[in-house]
Amino acid sequence: MWWCSNMLALERLVPEHVRRFEAYTPSRPDPELMRLYRIDHLHRLNNNENPLGPTPDAARIVQGFPPRLAPIYPSGDAHDLRHILARRFGQDADQFVVGNGSCELIASVIKAFCANGDNIVTADKTFAVYEWVAEFSGLAARLVPLRDFGFDAGAMLAARDERTKILFVCNPNNPTGTFWDTPTLTAFLDRVDGDQIVVLDEAYGEYVENPDFPDGIRLLERYPNLVVFRTFSKMYALAGLRIGYLCAAPEVADIIRRTHVVYSVNSLAQQAAAASLLDDKALIHQTREMVRTGKAMLGELCAELDLPMHCGEGNFVMIRVPMSDTLLYRKLMARGVMVRTMTGFRFPGWIRVSLARADVMEEFGQALRAVLRP
Amino acid sequence: MSLSPENTANGRHPIHLRLHADAAWIPLAQGMAGQAGAVFGLDRGKILRLTMAAEEILAYLAAQAPDEILEITCTPGASHVALEFAFTAADADLWAMNITAGGVSDTEDDMRAMGLMLAARMSDGFEIRREGGRVVLGLRMNRPYPEIKRGPITPVPMRGTPVAKPAEDPARISEACRLALSLYPTGLVPAEFATPGMIVDQIRAGDLGAALAEDDGGSVRGFLIWKQTSAASATFCGPYVFAPDAGQSARVLTDHLVNHVARTAVTGLLSELATSDLPREDFELLGELPLLDADGRRAPLPLWYRGLREDNGLTILAHRDLEPFLEDAYARLFLVRDIRPAQDQGAGLGPHSVLAARLRPAASQALLTPMLAGADIGTNLKRHVDLLLGEGYRNILLHLDLSVGWQAALPPILAGAGFQPVVVLPFAGRADVVVFQHARA
Numbered sequence: 001m002w003w004c005s006n007m008l009a010l011e012r013l014v015p016e017h018v019r020r021f022e023a024y025t026p027s028r029p030d031p032e033l034m035r036l037y038r039i040d041h042l043h044r045l046n047n048n049e050n051p052l053g054p055t056p057d058a059a060r061i062v063q064g065f066p067p068r069l070a071p072i073y074p075s076g077d078a079h080d081l082r083h084i085l086a087r088r089f090g091q092d093a094d095q096f097v098v099g100n101g102s103c104e105l106i107a108s109v110i111k112a113f114c115a116n117g118d119n120i121v122t123a124d125k126t127f128a129v130y131e132w133v134a135e136f137s138g139l140a141a142r143l144v145p146l147r148d149f150g151f152d153a154g155a156m157l158a159a160r161d162e163r164t165k166i167l168f169v170c171n172p173n174n175p176t177g178t179f180w181d182t183p184t185l186t187a188f189l190d191r192v193d194g195d196q197i198v199v200l201d202e203a204y205g206e207y208v209e210n211p212d213f214p215d216g217i218r219l220l221e222r223y224p225n226l227v228v229f230r231t232f233s234k235m236y237a238l239a240g241l242r243i244g245y246l247c248a249a250p251e252v253a254d255i256i257r258r259t260h261v262v263y264s265v266n267s268l269a270q271q272a273a274a275a276s277l278l279d280d281k282a283l284i285h286q287t288r289e290m291v292r293t294g295k296a297m298l299g300e301l302c303a304e305l306d307l308p309m310h311c312g313e314g315n316f317v318m319i320r321v322p323m324s325d326t327l328l329y330r331k332l333m334a335r336g337v338m339v340r341t342m343t344g345f346r347f348p349g350w351i352r353v354s355l356a357r358a359d360v361m362e363e364f365g366q367a368l369r370a371v372l373r374p
Numbered sequence: 375m376s377l378s379p380e381n382t383a384n385g386r387h388p389i390h391l392r393l394h395a396d397a398a399w400i401p402l403a404q405g406m407a408g409q410a411g412a413v414f415g416l417d418r419g420k421i422l423r424l425t426m427a428a429e430e431i432l433a434y435l436a437a438q439a440p441d442e443i444l445e446i447t448c449t450p451g452a453s454h455v456a457l458e459f460a461f462t463a464a465d466a467d468l469w470a471m472n473i474t475a476g477g478v479s480d481t482e483d484d485m486r487a488m489g490l491m492l493a494a495r496m497s498d499g500f501e502i503r504r505e506g507g508r509v510v511l512g513l514r515m516n517r518p519y520p521e522i523k524r525g526p527i528t529p530v531p532m533r534g535t536p537v538a539k540p541a542e543d544p545a546r547i548s549e550a551c552r553l554a555l556s557l558y559p560t561g562l563v564p565a566e567f568a569t570p571g572m573i574v575d576q577i578r579a580g581d582l583g584a585a586l587a588e589d590d591g592g593s594v595r596g597f598l599i600w601k602q603t604s605a606a607s608a609t610f611c612g613p614y615v616f617a618p619d620a621g622q623s624a625r626v627l628t629d630h631l632v633n634h635v636a637r638t639a640v641t642g643l644l645s646e647l648a649t650s651d652l653p654r655e656d657f658e659l660l661g662e663l664p665l666l667d668a669d670g671r672r673a674p675l676p677l678w679y680r681g682l683r684e685d686n687g688l689t690i691l692a693h694r695d696l697e698p699f700l701e702d703a704y705a706r707l708f709l710v711r712d713i714r715p716a717q718d719q720g721a722g723l724g725p726h727s728v729l730a731a732r733l734r735p736a737a738s739q740a741l742l743t744p745m746l747a748g749a750d751i752g753t754n755l756k757r758h759v760d761l762l763l764g765e766g767y768r769n770i771l772l773h774l775d776l777s778v779g780w781q782a783a784l785p786p787i788l789a790g791a792g793f794q795p796v797v798v799l800p801f802a803g804r805a806d807v808v809v810f811q812h813a814r815a
Contacts, residue, residue: 022637022639025683027684027686028686028687032687326680326681326684330708330709330710331708338684343636343683346637348636349656
């Protein structure tokens with residue numbers, strides 16, 4: 001049969017590090033999940049999306065996107081958006097690279113700096129894409145254990161060798177919500193001393209109200225080896241449009257741009273993202289308020305159910321549950337609530353819950369009570 | 375004969391032989407099996423068995439499928455040597471690979487098949503699998519390892535907190551095997567623990583995963599082993615705990631296991647032999663096999679499951695007779711499945727089916743797995759049951775993979791042969807597997 005010969009060819013053609021890599025399986029679409037679980041509604045509390053957004057201006061752009069623009073290629077390097085970002089953050093437009101979500105930017109940075117035999121260093125319990133991209137690129141990912149739920153600066157520095165090219169720091173960390181304050185971050189960067197690229201992923205940075213939280217972009221001048229990631233997927237509620245950006249010193253951005261795919265971000269995403277930046281104060285304020293309320297509600301719920309809760313920065317919390325997290329997932333799904341299991345993050349027995357409106361949090365609470373105290 | 379480029383155990387390479395199914399080549403096949411067996415580390419008795427098995431199989435295939443091209447491969451494994459015959463199976467009839475073959479009649483075919491049955495019985499394991507239009511028939515011979523005995527244990531006080539580590543040191547692995555054998559009932563400990571060298575070799579080769587719990591003083595406090603058994607599942611034995619703080623050691627071992635496999639292809643962990651030390655709150659009870667021990671006493675075996683991912687469904691095939699059982703099991707476990715109907719469509723089948731039999735005499739347990747479809751599956755099953763009951767087996771189990779249409783259509787035939795569904799094992803095969811148990815055993 002024809003496919004047999006294709007399979008044999010694949011055995012020969014596919015590199016070993018790709019063959020052993022396990023593809024990520026995204027969750028099925030809502031209607032399919034609702035059919036399978038025989039439920040009439042589904043609250044997704046698994047991907048840390050912001051249910052309050054996007055901003056009104058971004059929403060108008062999404063609603064009014066003219067079909068006449070659909071046949072026309074987008075700006076290949078997100079020209080207008082980069083200039084808006086430059087004005088917003090007081091940098092040069094050439095310091096920004098816009099990508100199809102931060103996942104694409106992670107791949108671009110790794111491709112730009114790593115060759116066969118190199119490695120990256122990050123935490124063992126953090127956003128998994130740093131590790132995945134390194135591994136399916138044939139590179140080693142050195143994973144350093146968290147200390148007290150946070151990145152361990154000393155251990156990360158000790159994990160380096162002469163082939164380490166990039167250190168990935170998720171700040172605040174997903175899923176624990178811990179963050180390095182300014183002195184911790186600058187002390188770390190001082191000790192790196194330009195020997196490696198340091199990626200500071202601030203995907204949840206807009207959620208942090210703590211004045212000790214460092215603004216990575218402001219540190220670029222002092223630390224030219226720093227690359228700061230941000231996204232429109234979380235606070236700005238444009239996850240469906242897949243758009244994020246990085247900011248780096250001009251010479252570093254230039255290197256990354258060489259490996260970055262142009263035209264990967266569509267016109268609608270670029271326009272909506274630009275509009276979001278010009279009109280974000282109300283959304284950020286309302287979202288932070290929603291997150292505060294959600295954290296308080298879950299704090300009370302966990303106290304009532306006697307469940308350990310880890311509540312850091314960001315629009316999510318972690319809860320230790322008295323059963324397998326994957327079983328709890330299925331039981332909550334049967335009640336129309338989807339959470340993120342933490343076994344894949346190497347936190348077996350924990351779930352991560354995205355914070356949403358009070359009525360949804362209330363429904364989550366009812367579902368959790370019903371499952372744990374039937 | 376050629377050397378292949380791939381590396382295998384002990385730096386040895388597999389040996390390949392390509393020839394016609396002709397009895398004239400029997401001495402060549404014997405020579406290959408015998409010499410490869412010796413180079414790959416078998417003892418004299420096993421070499422002799424491997425040589426005889428090669429002779430019997432080639433003689434059988436030469437009669438069944440003369441002039442067919444055979445590819446014979448002898449591969450050194452971590453703790454065994456494998457001998458495989460690959461061939462086109464359009465006309466080959468493999469019924470004699472059933473442990474019940476032979477003795478059914480005195481026909482020439484039966485007598486010929488008797489040799490093949492002997493080959494299967496002489497080995498430490500055999501399997502038949504289809505790969506497209508080809509059939510691969512494989513035999514396994516274990517290498518010799520010295521045995522250890524159960525013995526009295528001198529308690530050592532616990533120092534500090536136990537920590538789980540990958541099992542690497544042969545001496546500690548051997549000690550853990552001895553402790554497990556001495557402290558746990560026979561039925562809950564893999565027979566291979568009596569030959570720790572085999573366990574060490576399998577761990578070194580990556581065939582087995584293993585973790586040790588050690589205290590601050592470096593004393594062995596627990597042991598857990600696991601093995602990937604299908605594309606999406608792994609089974610584990612343990613945790614075996616040798617310290618007063620059973621809960622702590624068991625917890626660090628199972629957390630180590632879950633964290634180790636969580637980002638691999640494995641979707642679910644299934645217990646093969648779970649001890650009472652398993653942290654139950656982190657696992658799901660799938661059900662309990664109502665087993666009897668070799669003396670006929672009740673020895674129920676709970677089966678535990680740990681999903682590693684967010685399970686959002688699977689399509690399985692099932693005969694309508696099995697649907698009520700499945701719907702009840704899936705509802706209890708909160709597993710969502712699309713059940714597609716499966717029944718015998720009357721499509722042309724060969725006359726004879728093949729069932730693989732894995733025997734654990736010490737546990738009085740036989741596990742049957744349907745390998746090849748055939749029109750005689752009902753009578754073949756009954757023959758197996760009669761033979762196993764006659765040999766005193768108290769527990770006869772059968773695994774049915776719900777991704778395989780002809781297997782999924784078998785429940786009425788299984789019921790006719792006295793089997794009842796007991797438990798569903800998520801992802802244990804290509805899809806979920808249903809464990810059936812013979813009711814009269």
